[in-house]
Amino acid sequence: DADVTQTPRNRITKTGKRIMLECSQTKGHDRMYWYRQDPGLGLRLIYYSFDVKDINKGEISDGYSVSRQAQAKFSLSLESAIPNQTALYFCATSETGTGRNTIYFGEGSWLTVV
Amino acid sequence: EDQVTQSPEALRLQEGESSSLNCSYTVSGLRGLFWYRQDPGKGPEFLFTLYSAGEEKEKERLKATLTKKESFLHITAPKPEDSATYLCAVQPLFGNEKLTFGTGTRLTIIP
Numbered sequence: 001d002a003d004v005t006q007t008p009r010n011r012i013t014k015t016g017k018r019i020m021l022e023c024s025q026t027k028g029h030d031r032m033y034w035y036r037q038d039p040g041l042g043l044r045l046i047y048y049s050f051d052v053k054d055i056n057k058g059e060i061s062d063g064y065s066v067s068r069q070a071q072a073k074f075s076l077s078l079e080s081a082i083p084n085q086t087a088l089y090f091c092a093t094s095e096t097g098t099g100r101n102t103i104y105f106g107e108g109s110w111l112t113v114v
Numbered sequence: 115e116d117q118v119t120q121s122p123e124a125l126r127l128q129e130g131e132s133s134s135l136n137c138s139y140t141v142s143g144l145r146g147l148f149w150y151r152q153d154p155g156k157g158p159e160f161l162f163t164l165y166s167a168g169e170e171k172e173k174e175r176l177k178a179t180l181t182k183k184e185s186f187l188h189i190t191a192p193k194p195e196d197s198a199t200y201l202c203a204v205q206p207l208f209g210n211e212k213l214t215f216g217t218g219t220r221l222t223i224i225p
Binding site for chain 2 (some may be wrong): 004040041042043044045058059083088090091099102103104105106107110
């Protein structure tokens with residue numbers, strides 16, 4: 001089983017609909033992240049959380065919200081999806097305290113907004 | 115603002131033909147430079163972290179090196195299974211430790 005699990009893996013939704021992407025991890029890491037990947041733009045950070053009570057905006061947070069339900073669970077919501085949110089979304093985790101924390105990624109969630 | 119530029123964008127090699135991928139970066143103090151491998155439709159897979167100029171790390175046919183301005187990922191005698199996109203990212207020494215990623219080099223090894 002994957003250490004970082006994302007659901008759904010693929011989703012097609014209509015413009016204006018609310019969609020939630022869920023992430024759970026078994027790595028025991030404190031830190032969790034949501035990234036978006038678009039061709040030619042690389043990976044961009046949407047939101048990150050260093051513990052259950054800590055939520056921070058990344059570089060492209062507009063149109064997104066997150067919830068950290070537990071140490072192991074971090075969900076990303078699109079309140080009203082729009083076509084330019086069509087992308088590959090990744091959840092990731094890292095460990096606190098080492099000062100040199102490697103980020104580990106999930107398998108990704110393909111989201112298409114039509 | 116931290117920046118990462120990877121070159122070339124794409125590289126096609128014959129099996130066994132060694133080469134290098136480049137990652138040039140600017141960051142206000144480097145905490146770490148990361149290399150990832152990404153297969154199509156999959157999540158990035160961690161390869162290496164380099165922390166200081168002069169450091170080198172190896173894994174099978176891959177060797178990563180680091181200077182104060184760039185990192186190289188050397189691939190020796192590649193095989194078709196090494197075909198993937200290779201991503202470089204930097205983590206700043208100060209601030210929120212956020213990674214800045216390059217757009218990657220798409221490597222194709224031809225049998």
